[in-house]
Amino acid sequence: MLRSRRRITIPQNLESNAPNLQVLSFASIKEATNNFSNANNLGKGGFCPVYKGRLLKGQEIAVKRLSETSHQGLEEFKNEVELTARLQHVNLVRVLGICTEKEEKMLIYEHMPNKSLDFYIFDANRRYLLDWGRRVQIIEGVTQGLLYLQEYSNFTIVHRDLKAGNILLDKEMNPKISDFGMAKAFTKDEFEANTGRIVGTYGYVPPEYVRKGIYSMKYDVYSYGVLLLQIISGKRTACYYGSSENLTLLEYGYDLWREGEGMEFFDSSLDDSSSPLKLKRCMQVALLCVQENPAERPTMLKVYNMLKGEIEDIPSPKKPAFSVKRDEDEDSNCIIKVKIFSVNDATITQPVPR
Template sequence: MIVYSLASIEAATDSFSIENKIGKGGYGPVYKGILPDGQVIAVKKLSKTSTQGFEEFENEVMLTAKLQHVNLIKLLGFCIDREEHMLIYEYMPNKSLDCYLFEPSKRFILDLQKRIHIIEGVCQGLLYLQEYSRLTIIHRDLKASNILLDEEMNPKIADFGLARIFEKHDLEANTRRIVGTYGYAPPEYVKGGIYSTKFDVYSLGILILQIISGKKVCVFYGDNKNLSLMEYAYLLWNNGKEMEFMDPSLDCTYSSGKLMRCFQIALLCVQECPNDRPTMLEIFSYLQNESTYIKIPKEPAYAKQINEEEQQRSTLKVEICSVNDATISDMVPR
């Protein structure tokens, strides 16, 4: 871990010029920079108006420094200088996954092979976090805008500010501070603050549904436009109309079998009861071995109803951190 000076980061980013600004999240703006040795970096700068703060900054530094995997973003160092708090990452030239999924002009870049490759890469990153790292980590904010793509379109899970260490012998834990993103957080967490490794499994299911369909999580679907993404997905799957759910830009002629497995895995991941969701080991086996039997999904948890109820009855600070995601910043469950 390198401790950078503010002067060196200002020089690398041309004093945080607007030309070098490459994004903005719940933490603050992100800038592209070039160090004197030619290395390209991404600088995430804590905004003074951000609902996140030093706790998330410290959390990300401590966790990311201990995690090493090809499908996790690499943290190069940090900067704490003159009340500035910045995280310095490896630069991802192809930005985030949501820049492609939800942009009509770019979604054709993600053909079926690339999308399956991204799904498998994200699953490998989560498998490492839950099973093979020294620490069991729950990300708690897995979504399309937190999946970054390198020059070869390999996915890397980013933004560990909300992540938590989970004891390997524990089954679940409870928090009184609810964080995450509407639509990606499972019902047991939104309603009662209960979380486990099945939190990220649920979020993964939503992400897979988005990857294969190009659909947003906070939009209603169906003939009457009254179905959530999960409701619509399950309705079509249950009626044998899976292909109607898929992104029309995809050519599914030769790999429809793999696509259907991803669809069924996603529906299993978003089951209402955490015990009905597969483990990451099971998910990885489903993806790698086409002969492995996949259970039939039940009706999934309908996060739309839960989120609408919570938003009506709770006072929330809501922060837009990507194209169509509203991050839960702080909420005390009833």
């Protein structure tokens, strides 16, 4: 008896929603990537290997290829097909086409020659390539991309895996948000949803999602706050800081900000051309984004206005999420927060009790 083989089909309305989407042949992708050679392997995007390629017309591409035999990542792949092709913004990585021939499942993207943000900010030498001007450019681009997803696209999109590794850089070092495999779409009248399957990356996932599986636009606001702290400090969430080295990145930043010593937090590779006032503003906004209560985190529209200086009276942030300490002026009845050990870029995929 012949066994039927599972295959992804292209949604009927996908091409109408993304008229520039190409359906590419397996032979053309195989030739473009030199038969998916190891030399062209760019790493992994979610659950899939990604290959660099060049089409016959000379266009450079990145090919995300899901294994034929593995079902891991299948739902993420389908999700990315249905979502990403509909999104058009200068700060989102553009999908060029798809290939489902020969039971293949491949997405074809524009190639981003300058790798991802984490390639620079966490490296002792390459961080110097990101001066303050470039970091401002990256911050503004990521902010604009998220603002589009939350306010200006046809659906409200929650990315759920915003991190330094998913911020890709084009030839002018402009940032583009990538990897929408875990993203979820809301209609404009929806505000939050609940899931029993927790996915994401340690260090970027907010407390309400870890504990209850609740996600909303404030999920990405939290991840954005973590990312912003990393951009201005060059520090990882996987390490501990402070004189006794027992503070998470969020706690360390908050303590320095509250003590008026924010300059100690900033990346030492930044030179005198950096603006202390703008750095401190970024730090304060980032700390507002990582507060425990999602209702107290700003919207991305407010984040944009605060960073632009259009809101001068910026609130004072409260203790960040996942802190094991309490402010002296907090309610004495408050519960000490659960601490999650943060492993940068370690992916979470686990059930949560409901």
